[in-house]
Amino acid sequence: xxxxxxLSVERRSGTGKGPAFQTRGKGQIPGIVYGGKExxxxxxxxxxxxxxxxxRGAFLTTPFFLxxxxxxxxxxxxxxxxxxxxxRPVHVDFMRLTEGSKVRLxxxxxxxxxxxxxxxxxxxVLNIVRHEVDLICPADNIPDYIxxxxxxxxxxxxxxxxxxxxxxxxKPVIARDFTVASxxxxxxxxxxxxxxxxxxxxxxxxAPVVEEGEVPAEGAPAAPGAAPAAGAAPATGAAAAxxxxxxAPAAGAxxxxxxxxxxx
Numbered sequence: 165x166x167x168x169x170x171l172s173v174e175r176r177s178g179t180g181k182g183p184a185f186q187t188r189g190k191g192q193i194p195g196i197v198y199g200g201k202e203x204x205x206x207x208x209x210x211x212x213x214x215x216x217x218x219x220r221g222a223f224l225t226t227p228f229f230l231x232x233x234x235x236x237x238x239x240x241x242x243x244x245x246x247x248x249x250x251x252r253p254v255h256v257d258f259m260r261l262t263e264g265s266k267v268r269l270x271x272x273x274x275x276x277x278x279x280x281x282x283x284x285x286x287x288x289v290l291n292i293v294r295h296e297v298d299l300i301c302p303a304d305n306i307p308d309y310i311x312x313x314x315x316x317x318x319x320x321x322x323x324x325x326x327x328x329x330x331x332x333x334x335k336p337v338i339a340r341d342f343t344v345a346s347x348x349x350x351x352x353x354x355x356x357x358x359x360x361x362x363x364x365x366x367x368x369x370x371a372p373v374v375e376e377g378e379v380p381a382e383g384a385p386a387a388p389g390a391a392p393a394a395g396a397a398p399a400t401g402a403a404a405a406x407x408x409x410x411x412a413p414a415a416g417a418x419x420x421x422x423x424x425x426x427x428x
Contacts, residue, residue: 166306168227168238169217173197173207175232184255193253197230197239199260207232207258214253218244225269227261227306238303240267261303268337270296271307273344277315283347288319291348297325298337307331312344322346 176187176194184194192208207230217223223244229236239258247254261267273295278284297310310330312323323345325336336342 166222166226166308168229170229170231170236171209171213171217172231173209176206176208179206188254193256195256195258197237197258197260199239200262202260209256211253214256218253222272222308225271225306227303228258230258240269240303240306263303265303266300266333267303267306269299269301269306271299271301272296272309274309274311275314275345276311277313277317280315281317281347283317283319283321284314286319287350288347289350290314291346292344293346294342294344297344299330300335300337301331302333305331305333307334314345314347317347319347319349 173195174192176183176192179196187194187208188211190208191211193211193214195207195209196204197207198204217226224241227238227240230239238261240261241256242259243255243257244253245255246252259267273292275290275292278290281288284290299307299310301307307330310328312328314323317323322343324341324343325338326341328344330336
């Protein structure tokens with residue numbers, strides 16, 4: 165479970181661009197606390213203290229106890245605006261966490277068991293589909309991260325959200341059993357397979373294809389059993405086709421000799 169941090173804030177008077185600019189000029193970051201049954205409360209936070217919490221990471225998933233007016237209020241950051249030039253915080257929003265409330269958070273994903281994965285031992289690569297998973301978490305049980313076990317996974321195996329052991333009361337926002345990570349073949353193997361497939365496709369595209377009724381190019385052998393094109397001369401040594409209406413002689417029959425008239 166994520167540890168609750170403490171942060172001191174002060175009430176600030178006025179809202180809008182003018183008062184917010186004046187607050188920043190004093191080394192404070194303007195913010196607001198909302199949620200629950202109470203009205204929104206404008207506050208200000210020490211700029212250096214807030215920057216240290218942000219630099220630790222996971223700021224938007226870390227619960228805090230805000231201390232002001234001698235009391236503590238449990239909250240969680242919901243928005244952090246940064247300056248586009250300096251990348252420093254310029255405004256922060258906190259949401260109150262009441263007793264028994266739940267909150268939707270993007271929780272980081274970690275992995276273990278790489279040394280027991282046959283796919284990784286063969287050179288496979290861990291392909292992380294989701295570095296964070298949106299979860300519905302009870303305010304009293306917010307995990308730092310969720311961990312997936314890669315032991316026994318081979319190349320082309322996938323790790324789904326159902327394989328993760330979630331803390332009590334924590335549920336994924338997405339109802340289906342989605343993929344969080346998979347083990348894929350090394351990049352050089354994939355590139356070799358693509359190159360081989362491309363070469364095979366190119367060879368198939370260059371192979372000559374003679375369609376029915378098509379005359380092959382000069383010098384190219386005709387396809388076996390293909391009929392000669394209309395008007396084409398018969399091959400050397402081949403018998404000429406009979407004229408229309410003339411009965412072809414039977415196979416093996418002798419052609420009658422033509423007699424030449426004698427001269428008187």
